[in-house]
Amino acid sequence: MGHELTLDPSRRAMNYGHALRFGLRLPVDADCGPRQLVEVAGLAEQWGLDLLVIPAGTAGDDLEPSTVSSWIAGATVSLGLVAEVHSTNLHPAMLARAVASLDQLTEGRVELALQAGPAAAGSGAADSIAALGEVIAVVRELWNVLDRGLGRFTGRFYRLAGAQKAAPAHDVPIAVDGQSPDLLRLVGQQADEWSTGCCAAALTQGNRAVDEAARGAGRDPREIRRRVTIHGGLGERTGRFTGTAVDWVNDLLPLVVNHGVGTIVLNTDERDVAAGFASEVAPALRVAVDAALPRGWSSARVRRSAVLARRRPGIDYEGAPSGMAEVVEPGDLAYARLRSGYLRGGAPGIILRAATNEQVTQALAFARRHHGVALSRRSAGHGVSGRSTNDGGIVIDVSLMNAIELLDKRTRRVRIGPGARWAEVAAALEPYGWALSSGDYGGVGVGGLATAGGIGYLARGHGLTIDRLRAVEMVLADGSVVRAGDSENPALFWAVRGAGANFGIVTAFEFEVDDVGAVAFAQLTQDASDLERYLVEWGRVVEDSPRDLTSFVIVPPPRGGRPALAVSRTMVDSSDPETVRAMLEPLAAISPMYAQDIVITSYAAVMDNASDDAPVSLGEPVSRSGLLRHVTPQFAAAAARVIRGGAIGWFQLRSVGGAVADVPSDATAYAHRDANFSLVVMGAADEVVDKAWAQLSPFFDGLYISFESSLRPERIAEAWPPQTLSRLRELKTVYDPEGVFGDNFALTPSTNDPGGSNP
Incomplete structure (x- = not known):
C-alpha cells in the first residue's frame, strides 16, 4: 500500500538497531474474566502480533500479572508475554523464580516490565526508584547462572544471604516504565527497555537522558529498546493514530526513524481496531521503515x-x-x-x-x-x-x-x-x-x-x-x-x-x-568379596557365552569396611524367556545375589536412560582406558589391588570380542580387534590414577580413545598399532598437514616424522 512520508528532513535519524515489534495491551477491565483473557490472547496470536502486555491490575486489582501470564501461556504457542509488575507487589526473589519458571515452560516467550511503587509519584520517589533498582539487581543476580554458587545481594531494601539461582530459557528483557529523571537514569544504567508514551518531545528528552546514563554506566545505548504505547481508531481522521492505515503509518514512522522506537503496543478494547493494526498498519510500517533507513539497519546484534x-x-x-x-x-x-x-x-x-x-x-x-x-x-x-x-x-x-x-x-x-x-x-x-x-x-x-x-x-x-x-x-x-x-x-x-x-x-x-527385536536386559548386583575370583569368573562366563550376550560390569571401590559389590548390566539379544534364563544363569551363579532386575524390553527402552538437562559439570575427572584379551587371574589380582586401593572411583569392564573380532584388524583404523574386553577407570588426579594404572598396564594391548583423558605422547602408540599408526600419519599429511584438528589424539603428519618413531 502507498503512503506519503512526512519526516522532518532537518532531523537526524536515530536508529538503535532494534527490529520492529508490535503488541497489544490487555484491557484493564474487571469484567474481563479468564475466558475473555484467553480469547484476546488467542486473537493476538492469530493476528500475528509479536507480544501481549499483561498489565498490573488486569481484570481489576484481583489478578497478579505473572499469574495471568501463566494462564495465557498455556493457551498460546508463539506469542510473547510481557508481565507488567509493580516492584512492590512481589519480593524480587519470588518474582525472579516465577518469571524464570514460566520462561522455561514457554521456551523463552516471557518478558518482564517493572513499574516503581506508588511513592514514585510523590514523597519518597527517590527511595521508590532506588528500591526498583534493587529489584532489578536481585532478579538479575538470581538469573545469573554464569557465575556458579548461590545468589547473594545486600542493599538498603533487599538482601539475599544465599538463594538458589534459576536460569530462564532465554535472556529475559527487563523493561522500566516512566519519565522522571531518576527513572530515566535507572533505565540507562540497568534496564533493557524503556517504556513510555508517544509524545515526540518526551521521547527526545527521554532518549537523551537514557543514552547519557547508559554511557555513564559503560553501556551502549543501543542495548536499550524503546517502547511506546498508543491509543487509536480506524475510520474518520480526528487526530494522531486515527483514520486509515496510511494515516497511522505516517504518524508512527517518525517515532521509529527519528526517535528509535522499536516496540509499538496498541492499547484498545476494540477488536476491529486491534485487527487492523495487526493486519494493515504493522506490515505497512515495516515496509516504510525499511525504505527510510539504510539497508540492514536492524541486522546487527548489540x-x-x-x-x-x-x-x-x-x-x-x-x-x-x-x-x-x-x-x-x-x-x-x-x-x-x-x-x-x-x-x-x-x-x-x-x-x-x-x-x-x-x-x-x-x-x-x-x-x-x-x-x-x-x-x-x-x-x-x-x-x-x-x-x-x-x-x-x-x-x-x-x-x-x-x-x-x-x-x-x-x-x-x-x-x-x-x-x-x-x-x-x-x-x-x-x-x-x-x-x-x-x-x-x-x-x-x-x-x-x-x-x-x-x-x-x-x-x-x-x-x-x-x-x-x-x-x-x-x-x-x-x-x-x-x-x-x-x-x-x-x-x-x-x-x-x-x-x-x-x-x-x-x-x-x-x-x-x-x-x-525385543531384547532382555539384566541388572545384577552380586557379592564380590572374593574380588579376584569374581572378575575371573565373569570374564570366563562372558567369553564362553553365545554372541547374543554382551555384558558390562562395574565394581565400585568398597567403602567403610563393606564387602565389594559387582554390578553387571547384560543384554541378551533374544526375547525367549528360556533362552534368556539359560544365558544369564552362569552369570548369576558366580556369587550370591543382592538384587536383580531382568526385563524383556526394547533396545530403545534400555537406551532411554539420559537426562535432557544441560550438563553442569565442574570437575576434571581423570580416565584411563585399556583393551584386554582375557581376564586372567594375574590381571584380576592386580585389578583387585587397584579397586581396594582407593585411587579410583570408577572401574568398568565391557565385553567386546565376538562379531567385533570378525572384522580384519586392518579393515578400519580401530585395529585392536582381538581384545575381548575394554576397561575404563576414573579418578581425581593424574598422578594418583597413573600410579594405580601402572599395575594394570602390562596386561593391555591397546586402548579405546573415547575413554582416555591423557594426551601424553605414548598414548598415541597405545591407541593404534604401528602399521595402523603409520598409515594414519600418511593420511594426516594429505588431509590435515597443518594439524588443524589437534584436540583429540592428534597425529603428527608423516612428513614431520620421517622415521615414524615420534608419536
Whole structure:
C-alpha cells in the first residue's frame, strides 16, 4: 500500500538497531474474566502480533500479572508475554523464580516490565526508584547462572544471604516504565527497555537522558529498546493514530526513524481496531521503515556491556561468522548450558553452533584464523575425555545437526546427524524393529562415538558401531566438503572409522542398521568379596557365552569396611524367556545375589536412560582406558589391588570380542580387534590414577580413545598399532598437514616424522 512520508528532513535519524515489534495491551477491565483473557490472547496470536502486555491490575486489582501470564501461556504457542509488575507487589526473589519458571515452560516467550511503587509519584520517589533498582539487581543476580554458587545481594531494601539461582530459557528483557529523571537514569544504567508514551518531545528528552546514563554506566545505548504505547481508531481522521492505515503509518514512522522506537503496543478494547493494526498498519510500517533507513539497519546484534566484559583475550569476537546458527559468548545466558561436558567443566572463549555444512565451514575458517587458540569440536556434549570443551578457546558445536532420516527401508539404510543422541536414534529405529549398537548411555552424541569405535550392548553379536557405518559426509581441514565410503575416498573412510577426529568434522553418517527385536536386559548386583575370583569368573562366563550376550560390569571401590559389590548390566539379544534364563544363569551363579532386575524390553527402552538437562559439570575427572584379551587371574589380582586401593572411583569392564573380532584388524583404523574386553577407570588426579594404572598396564594391548583423558605422547602408540599408526600419519599429511584438528589424539603428519618413531 502507498503512503506519503512526512519526516522532518532537518532531523537526524536515530536508529538503535532494534527490529520492529508490535503488541497489544490487555484491557484493564474487571469484567474481563479468564475466558475473555484467553480469547484476546488467542486473537493476538492469530493476528500475528509479536507480544501481549499483561498489565498490573488486569481484570481489576484481583489478578497478579505473572499469574495471568501463566494462564495465557498455556493457551498460546508463539506469542510473547510481557508481565507488567509493580516492584512492590512481589519480593524480587519470588518474582525472579516465577518469571524464570514460566520462561522455561514457554521456551523463552516471557518478558518482564517493572513499574516503581506508588511513592514514585510523590514523597519518597527517590527511595521508590532506588528500591526498583534493587529489584532489578536481585532478579538479575538470581538469573545469573554464569557465575556458579548461590545468589547473594545486600542493599538498603533487599538482601539475599544465599538463594538458589534459576536460569530462564532465554535472556529475559527487563523493561522500566516512566519519565522522571531518576527513572530515566535507572533505565540507562540497568534496564533493557524503556517504556513510555508517544509524545515526540518526551521521547527526545527521554532518549537523551537514557543514552547519557547508559554511557555513564559503560553501556551502549543501543542495548536499550524503546517502547511506546498508543491509543487509536480506524475510520474518520480526528487526530494522531486515527483514520486509515496510511494515516497511522505516517504518524508512527517518525517515532521509529527519528526517535528509535522499536516496540509499538496498541492499547484498545476494540477488536476491529486491534485487527487492523495487526493486519494493515504493522506490515505497512515495516515496509516504510525499511525504505527510510539504510539497508540492514536492524541486522546487527548489540551485545550488552555485561556480555562484553566476559570476553576472553585472543579471540576476534567482532569477526565471528554472521551466518552461524548461534554464536555464544561467555556472557550469554546460553553459555551456562553449553560451556561444559557431561563429566567435565569448561570455559571456552566462544562457541560457534552450526546447523549446516556451510556453517561448519565458516566456523572452521574462523578457527583457522586464530593460530594458537585451542579448538574443540562437540557433537552432543558427553565428552568423557574432556576434549569437547576447553579453557579460553573455540568450540565448534554441531549438536543442532541432529536429524535422523530413513534412506532405504529395504537395506535398512539411515542417515544420522552428528548431534543426534543415541537415545533418540534408538527411539527412531524402534518402530522398524531395528537397532544400532551404541554404547551404554543414551545421552552420548553420535559424532564422537561413531568416529572412535562404539562399544555397546550389542557388540558381541553385531560388532562396533563403526562396523555398521557405510558412508560419511565431512568437512575437511581446508573447509571442503567431501563424501567418504567404500567407493568414494576409501582411504579417508578407513581412517574415519577409529580415528575420525583427526581428519575433519563429520556432518552426516550413513549406517546400515541391524534387525533387532525385543531384547532382555539384566541388572545384577552380586557379592564380590572374593574380588579376584569374581572378575575371573565373569570374564570366563562372558567369553564362553553365545554372541547374543554382551555384558558390562562395574565394581565400585568398597567403602567403610563393606564387602565389594559387582554390578553387571547384560543384554541378551533374544526375547525367549528360556533362552534368556539359560544365558544369564552362569552369570548369576558366580556369587550370591543382592538384587536383580531382568526385563524383556526394547533396545530403545534400555537406551532411554539420559537426562535432557544441560550438563553442569565442574570437575576434571581423570580416565584411563585399556583393551584386554582375557581376564586372567594375574590381571584380576592386580585389578583387585587397584579397586581396594582407593585411587579410583570408577572401574568398568565391557565385553567386546565376538562379531567385533570378525572384522580384519586392518579393515578400519580401530585395529585392536582381538581384545575381548575394554576397561575404563576414573579418578581425581593424574598422578594418583597413573600410579594405580601402572599395575594394570602390562596386561593391555591397546586402548579405546573415547575413554582416555591423557594426551601424553605414548598414548598415541597405545591407541593404534604401528602399521595402523603409520598409515594414519600418511593420511594426516594429505588431509590435515597443518594439524588443524589437534584436540583429540592428534597425529603428527608423516612428513614431520620421517622415521615414524615420534608419536
